[in-house]
Amino acid sequence: xxxxxxxxxxxxxxxxxxxxxxxxxxxxxxxxxxxxxxxxxxxxxxxxxxxxxxxxxxxxxxxxxxxxxxxxxxxxxxxxxxxxxxxxxxxxxxxxxxxxxxxxxxxxxxxxxxxxxxxxxxxxxxxxxxxxxxxxxxxxxxx
Numbered sequence: 001x002x003x004x005x006x007x008x009x010x011x012x013x014x015x016x017x018x019x020x021x022x023x024x025x026x027x028x029x030x031x032x033x034x035x036x037x038x039x040x041x042x043x044x045x046x047x048x049x050x051x052x053x054x055x056x057x058x059x060x061x062x063x064x065x066x067x068x069x070x071x072x073x074x075x076x077x078x079x080x081x082x083x084x085x086x087x088x089x090x091x092x093x094x095x096x097x098x099x100x101x102x103x104x105x106x107x108x109x110x111x112x113x114x115x116x117x118x119x120x121x122x123x124x125x126x127x128x129x130x131x132x133x134x135x136x137x138x139x140x141x142x143x
Contacts, residue, residue, distance in 0.1 A: 001136050002070035004052040005114065009065040010043040017045060023062055029055045032140065033114055035101035048073075048103060048114060051143040071116050073103060073135035074127065078111040086113070086132060093126040095119055105140060112140070 010016040017036070024031060033048035049055045052068065059066050076082045090097060096118045103112040112135055117123040127134060137143070 001134070003048060003073050003114070003135070003137050003140065003142055005069045005071045005116075006047045006049065006052055006055055006059070007067045007069060008045045008047065008059060010045060012038055012041055012043050017043070020045060020059065020064065023058055024049065024055055027054065027058050029058070032105060032142070033101060033103040035099070035114075046099075046101065048142070050141060053143065069116065071114050072120075072123070073140060074113050074115055075133040075135055076111045076113050078106055078109050082111065083113070089126055089130045089132065090123070093122055095123045095126055103140070 008020055010020065021031065030050040031047055032050060033046075035046040037044045037046075047055070048071075056066060056068060074086060076086050087097070098116040098118055100113055100115045103114060105112055115123075124134075126132075
C-alpha cells in the first residue's frame with residue numbers, strides 16, 4: 001500500500017520553510033520525513049506527515065502550492081549495508097529509484113526509506129521475491 005507525500009513549492013527565501021512547519025505545528029500535524037530540493041528561484045519540500053489530508057487542507061488554505069504523490073515506505077535493516085542490500089536488489093531487477101529519503105521513525109533495528117519508483121509492478125515483485133517489507137500507513141501511524 002502506498003503512503004502519501006505532500007510536495008510544497010516554496011519561494012527560495014529565508015523563513016519560507018519555517019512558515020510551513022509552523023502552520024503544521026500549530027495544527028498539531030507531525031512531520032515524519034522531509035526532503036528539500038532547491039533551485040535559485042524556488043524550493044520543493046517533500047513531506048510525510050501523520051495526517052496528510054489535514055496538512056494538505058491547511059497548506060492550501062494558506063495559499064501554498066502543493067501536490068500529493070503516492071510513494072512507498074520500505075523497511076531497511078538499520079545496520080551497515082542494510083540500504084546497500086535493498087538498492088542492490090532493485091538494481092539487479094533493473095528498477096529505477098526516482099528519488100528516496102528516510103523517515104525519522106526507527107523501530108526494533110529497522111529504518112524506513114521513502115521511495116518514488118518508475119516501474120511499480122517490477123518494484124513490488126522484486127520486494128516480494130526478496131522478502132523485503134513494505135510498510136503500511138497504519139504501521140507508520142499515518143492517516
